[in-house]
Amino acid sequence: MPAARDVSGAARPKRVTLRDVAARAGVSLSTASLVFSGRGPVAASTADRVRAAAEQLSYAGPDPLASSLRQGRAGTVAVVVEGRLGDAFADPFARSVMDGLAGELDAIPAGMLLLARVPGDDARLLGQLAVAACDGVVFPLSGPRTDPAVDLIVGRGIPIVGAGSPVDPRVPQIRVDERGASAAMTRHLTTLGHRNIGHVTMPLTPGAMTSVATAADVADAVYGDARGRALGVLDVAPAARVVQAASLEIAAGMTAARLLLDTAPDARPTAVVAQSDLLAAGVIRAAGELGIRVPEDLSVTGFDGLDLPWLDYDLTTVVQDGRAKGRALGELIARAMAGQSVSSQAFPTQLRVGTTTAVARP
Amino acid sequence: MPAARDVSGAARPKRVTLRDVAARAGVSLSTASLVFSGRGPVAASTADRVRAAAEQLSYAGPDPLASSLRQGRAGTVAVVVEGRLGDAFADPFARSVMDGLAGELDAIPAGMLLLARVPGDDARLLGQLAVAACDGVVFPLSGPRTDPAVDLIVGRGIPIVGAGSPVDPRVPQIRVDERGASAAMTRHLTTLGHRNIGHVTMPLTPGAMTSVATAADVADAVYGDARGRALGVLDVAPAARVVQAASLEIAAGMTAARLLLDTAPDARPTAVVAQSDLLAAGVIRAAGELGIRVPEDLSVTGFDGLDLPWLDYDLTTVVQDGRAKGRALGELIARAMAGQSVSSQAFPTQLRVGTTTAVARP
DNA sequence: CACACTAGTCGAAACGATTCGACTCGAAAC
DNA sequence: GTTTCGAGTCGAATCGTTTCGACTAGTGTG
Numbered sequence: 001m002p003a004a005r006d007v008s009g010a011a012r013p014k015r016v017t018l019r020d021v022a023a024r025a026g027v028s029l030s031t032a033s034l035v036f037s038g039r040g041p042v043a044a045s046t047a048d049r050v051r052a053a054a055e056q057l058s059y060a061g062p063d064p065l066a067s068s069l070r071q072g073r074a075g076t077v078a079v080v081v082e083g084r085l086g087d088a089f090a091d092p093f094a095r096s097v098m099d100g101l102a103g104e105l106d107a108i109p110a111g112m113l114l115l116a117r118v119p120g121d122d123a124r125l126l127g128q129l130a131v132a133a134c135d136g137v138v139f140p141l142s143g144p145r146t147d148p149a150v151d152l153i154v155g156r157g158i159p160i161v162g163a164g165s166p167v168d169p170r171v172p173q174i175r176v177d178e179r180g181a182s183a184a185m186t187r188h189l190t191t192l193g194h195r196n197i198g199h200v201t202m203p204l205t206p207g208a209m210t211s212v213a214t215a216a217d218v219a220d221a222v223y224g225d226a227r228g229r230a231l232g233v234l235d236v237a238p239a240a241r242v243v244q245a246a247s248l249e250i251a252a253g254m255t256a257a258r259l260l261l262d263t264a265p266d267a268r269p270t271a272v273v274a275q276s277d278l279l280a281a282g283v284i285r286a287a288g289e290l291g292i293r294v295p296e297d298l299s300v301t302g303f304d305g306l307d308l309p310w311l312d313y314d315l316t317t318v319v320q321d322g323r324a325k326g327r328a329l330g331e332l333i334a335r336a337m338a339g340q341s342v343s344s345q346a347f348p349t350q351l352r353v354g355t356t357t358a359v360a361r362p
Numbered sequence: 363m364p365a366a367r368d369v370s371g372a373a374r375p376k377r378v379t380l381r382d383v384a385a386r387a388g389v390s391l392s393t394a395s396l397v398f399s400g401r402g403p404v405a406a407s408t409a410d411r412v413r414a415a416a417e418q419l420s421y422a423g424p425d426p427l428a429s430s431l432r433q434g435r436a437g438t439v440a441v442v443v444e445g446r447l448g449d450a451f452a453d454p455f456a457r458s459v460m461d462g463l464a465g466e467l468d469a470i471p472a473g474m475l476l477l478a479r480v481p482g483d484d485a486r487l488l489g490q491l492a493v494a495a496c497d498g499v500v501f502p503l504s505g506p507r508t509d510p511a512v513d514l515i516v517g518r519g520i521p522i523v524g525a526g527s528p529v530d531p532r533v534p535q536i537r538v539d540e541r542g543a544s545a546a547m548t549r550h551l552t553t554l555g556h557r558n559i560g561h562v563t564m565p566l567t568p569g570a571m572t573s574v575a576t577a578a579d580v581a582d583a584v585y586g587d588a589r590g591r592a593l594g595v596l597d598v599a600p601a602a603r604v605v606q607a608a609s610l611e612i613a614a615g616m617t618a619a620r621l622l623l624d625t626a627p628d629a630r631p632t633a634v635v636a637q638s639d640l641l642a643a644g645v646i647r648a649a650g651e652l653g654i655r656v657p658e659d660l661s662v663t664g665f666d667g668l669d670l671p672w673l674d675y676d677l678t679t680v681v682q683d684g685r686a687k688g689r690a691l692g693e694l695i696a697r698a699m700a701g702q703s704v705s706s707q708a709f710p711t712q713l714r715v716g717t718t719t720a721v722a723r724p
Numbered sequence: 725c726a727c728a729c730t731a732g733t734c735g736a737a738a739c740g741a742t743t744c745g746a747c748t749c750g751a752a753a754c
Numbered sequence: 755g756t757t758t759c760g761a762g763t764c765g766a767a768t769c770g771t772t773t774c775g776a777c778t779a780g781t782g783t784g
Contacts, residue, residue, distance in 0.1 A: 060514065060518040061493070066740035075494075086457040114475075131426050396772095
């Protein structure tokens, strides 16, 4: 057979395979395989000969694809993040979850295939999942409550785990009691005497714009954690005015906050529950620009428990350990991939009172 | 053959393959393959029969591993980030590069296999690269100037591209003139009359601690872009005092800045060149805490051109379009994977003067 | 009516490894 | 002296596709 030629016309030498190495070392293909996998008993002298042959032929080790096919495992876990990559990782909490998850995947060991659900192009994610070589799929971040990808992945016989979404009996979860934690936070504020409470939600639906949200909007929310947290607020403060932020960024929190705060002082909420720390930072910033003092005139709360050194406050927030959450997800998918049956687990949060909440002014 | 049984003892039905589908549809294996790949002429009626059979057997499409093996392409590109995942994405500029890169990989199309160079565990990355199924490797972020991984990857016959690192004739680059841009920035300051200039570098070596760096430290730096930027400063201001930050975070910039600023006012630099916008933000913050006014008492410059809405200044900085850089990297690896010969390209930057630099006080 | 051509289909040969069972051979056990 | 055993090695089957070349039947051309 002549050497293969690629489009550019350059001669491409035939690839060296384990067969070539075995031939050169004067052993059988199977023995050579045993040397590289270290799985069987091989005489030291034989092993050396094989390795020497590999060296001479500059054989770089067994082809991952062939190896994977034979072994029936891709050695890879698909991880789906919500939104474009640059946005998905803008949230420090998301980063800490991913960090913990990455550590566990390393330990399996498994590679991490990163897939993004680009807003407005759901088909792309489905297509990628259909052809992706992976042994498991993780949804580590808040995503849509229902997801057609689940059918597809289950159809391929691959285990899935999530962090609250997609909601499906076939998807074991590391589950945070968003609603309960959010209700507890709101109760903290009512206990301080706040009666007029505003709420800034994360986006309730993909492509959300900054807007006032009705109870129906909340109930119909696509994103499960935003929905849960909003419901928690409404459980305790049914009259709360709810504003949806357009993204998780500080600027979005500012914009949303203005909808609540830029009004007559006596109609203005005395407390704002934000669904994330970054949104809370935006609220505080917007308050500052409007001359509203925190916490004297306005109490502000967040969610996640981030370390925000540049914030001049110690934010009252709901602390969850993102890295631990990521690790828990990693352990869950590892067990599922090992064929063990796994079930959803509760993940703890803790209310931490800082300097951004105070008793309501009389 | 009896149904395979896994460790847990649960019966696992034999996997349905294209062969089963073909048999059920009453066509040959090759024809069935043609239906799914859409590569050959197939009668519409035949195609329908095959698809119907697939539906009935709940066949989810060709196995990616087998398909990849046969086609000789993994459909995946490995992307190496520096440091733990949570840290690597803490830098907004890194995120924008990754975002642009992800977009181009989608277009190839290719999956993105994310690998992290965890500090202190170089072996892990090597091991992962040795067994990872991928058609190309991208080093989109600043990494060590030399990297043993290059030999490994080249040995496997896989193309590599980078953004300035690793420095190796076999690695085409999207290259920024770090040194020139940094020198231009420093010249901006000397033109404003600054004579005593401080410099805050990104980590020069893995595991760096906050510390004063000598010219030799700079010359020996492991990380290429930190080295280039520092050399640029020293080109114009050879007497500049150089302090190395321990990370890319704001807090690290603050710590480093104190080493320069917490001193007698007449010995203190009148300008600080920081190697990134986030470090610059830390410098500004540290100055504020020390009662040093920016820009009246101290000019501060950054690098990258991030959008920092929470910073009360318009930072003087070197703007580079991270997303475009990521796209350029994606195009480069795409061409290399297509067998075309590719070569390094220059990537433009632009000096943008903001409100953090002013003429030196007399 | 012979001819070339195309659309449609198929069988068989890869792709590059892993793994199972069988075989050989010398050493230890009885 | 036979039997047993384990270490070491090997041949062959297998993983699930894609693709190449060959084949058939029908269609249009001369």
